[in-house]
Amino acid sequence: MKMKKMKKMMAVLLGLSLVTAMSAGPAFAADKMPAFKNNKQMVEYFWNQVFNKHNTSVIDSMTAPNYIQHSPGFADGRQAFEDGIQGFLKEFPESKAVIKHIGADGDLVFIHNHITLNASDRGQAAVDIFRVKDGKIVEHWDVIQDIPEKAENSNTMF
Structure with missing residues (x-):
């Protein structure tokens, strides 16, 4: 039973991570902007x-x-x-x-x-x-x- 809950929790966390990464797309692009002197x-x-x-x-x-x-x-x-x-x-x-x-x-x-x-x-x-x-x-x-x-x-x- 514990293993089933852990797998479910991992799937939820993985899904949340994926949604977060996808919604942060423009932020990643901005991170690639060079540092300006x-x-x-x-x-x-x-x-x-x-x-x-x-x-x-x-x-x-x-x-x-x-x-x-x-x-x-x-x-x-x-x-x-x-x-x-x-x-x-x-x-x-x-x-x-x-x-x-x-x-x-x-x-x-x-x-x-x-x-x-x-x-x-x-x-x-x-x-x-x-x-x-x-x-x-x-x-x-x-x-x-x-x-x-x-x-x-x-x-x-x-």
Whole structure:
């Protein structure tokens, strides 16, 4: 009789462990996130995950719920940002935003990047600015300019 109870208890414990592990899935993914030495490194990782690897799952763990957005195409809030980015990536699955320059000043991180929607797109030059607080991205600004077919000088935009 004792053996039967023990087997039943083990089965219940194993089932609970499996349910717990399955429900903790996103936490395991967050655990795999690298340790960041500074804000610049953290924002660079975030940028490349979202805009170059199209991994939007990092948005939940790396942005504040009350994320403030200054880009006129997005509403405030983490969920609005995530929804907007997922829609953009669905519409432009070949898009990339390659970092050309990155810098930081205290809680602000600046990224100068080249956005393209596909391999044949000339693209846009952009500067994105992120404010970081307590290890989360809390605010964002951007300035975006189309790359012209012809320039008045021989310099690139990067």
